[in-house]
Amino acid sequence: MSVDSNADIEISAFTWVPDFAKGLVRDLRVRWALEEAGLSYRERLLDARQERPEDYFQEQPFGQVPIYRDGGIHMFESGAIVLHIAESSEVLMPRDPVGRARATTWVLAALNSVEPRITELANIDLFNADADWARARRPEVERKVRERLGRLAAWLGDKDHLEGRFTAGDLMMATVLRNLRQTDLVAEQANLAAYVARCEARPAFQQALAAQLAPFEKHQPADAA
Ligand SMILES: N[C@@H](CCC(=O)N[C@@H](CS)C(=O)NCC(=O)O)C(=O)O
Known part of the structure; x- marks a missing residue:
């Protein structure tokens, strides 16, 4: 693993976070990009x-995780951080301008066009499932x-990745789609389910996930056991 206290x-x-959030906290994106x-x-x-x-509010005005610091560079917003890391990695960001533009486009598409709807559903399922308004709205x-996923699945077709090779766009999209794990919505689209599994099978993802989960074991609160 690449967690190093001297880095x-x-x-x-x-x-520590409750079970519903384990493996979904947004520092995962940043850990994955770094890996x-x-x-x-x-x-x-x-x-x-x-x-x-x-x-901490000097680092993240809303008090959320993740933040990123490297020397004089202080950042927040997982999307911005992933794009920043991608600048120094050809694995995440193709060198050619066309490939860079497409990868950047998919990072923003994941965050702006797909994540908001998924977040709305997750908020209902995870925090408000029994509320009358939630039952009515769900x-x-x-x-x-489902409509967004159908369009995404149509775009993906039989490709392995959104643009033919893994980029930061896939990293972001996969982390967004994982927020549907309380549903069968991704499983309904066989190619999307295979796509998420393909992204999750990358050693860098596995290392990032293990690194996010590691502190949770150590810091388990007594009332959560
Ligand atoms: N748009 C922000 C969202 C960050 C965010 O929602 N972080 C959550 C964890 S996944 C958080 O810190 N929640 C606790 C809080 O809002 O106080 C990003 O992508 O970095």
Whole structure:
């Protein structure tokens, strides 16, 4: 694993999260990108159940994870961070302008066109499942997610990746689609399910996932056992 307390790059993450969030916290994207790029990083671990330290709001105005620091570079927003890391990695970002434009486009498509609908569904399923408003709203939200996934599956067709080879766009899209794991919506599209599995099978993803999960074991709160 590339977590190294002496590394120049620092990212933030949580010490522990409940089961529904394990493997989905957005530092995973950054860890994965760093693994793909072959870069080591150190962790700043925060307690998700406590107020953020006041100085953390200087790093992330909304108090969320992840942040990224490397020397004078201080960043927040997982999409911006992944694009930044991708600049130094041909694995994540093709060198040719056409390939770069397409990879960047897919990172933004994942975050702007796919993630909002998926987040709305996850908010219903994970936090509000029993609320009357959620029961009333869910079918329409699910329909909209299914519509987006259908279009995405049509784009993907029988390709292995969104643009023929793995890029930061696939990394971002796969992490977004994983937020549907409480549903069968991805499984409904066989090529999408295979696509997510293909991305998850990458050694860099596996290392990133293991690194996110590692602190959770150590910091398990007594009332969560
Ligand atoms: N748009 C932000 C969202 C970050 C975000 O939602 N982080 C969550 C964890 S996945 C968080 O820190 N939640 C705790 C909170 O909002 O206080 C990004 O992509 O970095």
